[in-house]
Amino acid sequence: MRDVLDTIKQWRRAGKRMALATVVQAEGSAPRREGARMVISEDGDMAGSVSGGCVEADVIYQAQEVLKTGRPRLLRYAITDDMVWEVGLACGGTIEVWVEPLPEITEEGT
Numbered sequence: 001m002r003d004v005l006d007t008i009k010q011w012r013r014a015g016k017r018m019a020l021a022t023v024v025q026a027e028g029s030a031p032r033r034e035g036a037r038m039v040i041s042e043d044g045d046m047a048g049s050v051s052g053g054c055v056e057a058d059v060i061y062q063a064q065e066v067l068k069t070g071r072p073r074l075l076r077y078a079i080t081d082d083m084v085w086e087v088g089l090a091c092g093g094t095i096e097v098w099v100e101p102l103p104e105i106t107e108e109g110t
Contacts, residue, residue, distance in 0.1 A: 004039050007047035008102065017042040018102045019063035023050050023095050024074075030093030039102070042067055050097050051077065063099050072100035 011018055023036040031052035038048035038056065040063035050059055055077045066073055078094040 004037050004048040008039055011039075011041050011045075012104075017067055017104065019066045019099055020102050021050050021059050021063060021097050021099045024098045025096040026093065027095075028093035030095045032095065040064070051095060055095075055097075059097060059099065066099050066101055070101055072098065074098055 008018065019040045021038045021040065023030075023032050023034050026033050031054060032050055036048070036050050038046055038050045038059060040046045040060050042064075044060055044064065046056065046060055049056065055075075058077075059075065062073055062075055075097045076094065077097070
């Protein structure tokens with residue numbers, strides 16, 4: 001979590017817009033538990049992890065859409081026999097990830 005906070009501070013100083021992805025539910029053999037976070041810049045850079053690499057590429061894509069629309073999204077990732085070649089969790093667990101835009105901070109701190 002510390003590296004995510006440090007990255008947010010650094011990107012804010014650079015004037016980058018960001019989205020925050022947070023695991024809000026994890027079931028079964030999920031690679032990360034509730035509270036795991038990843039920050040994504042408008043450039044597609046990221047810090048942190050929500051799944052140890054299984055779904056990060058899709059979360060980055062979804063975060064870009066959140067930044068375009070300004071509307072948060074709840075994403076659900078799981079694995080079934082039908083999903084073998086789709087984005088999902090190979091470990092057999094299920095996670096839900098909340099992706100929201102981080103508010104921009106002005107000089108007054110608002």
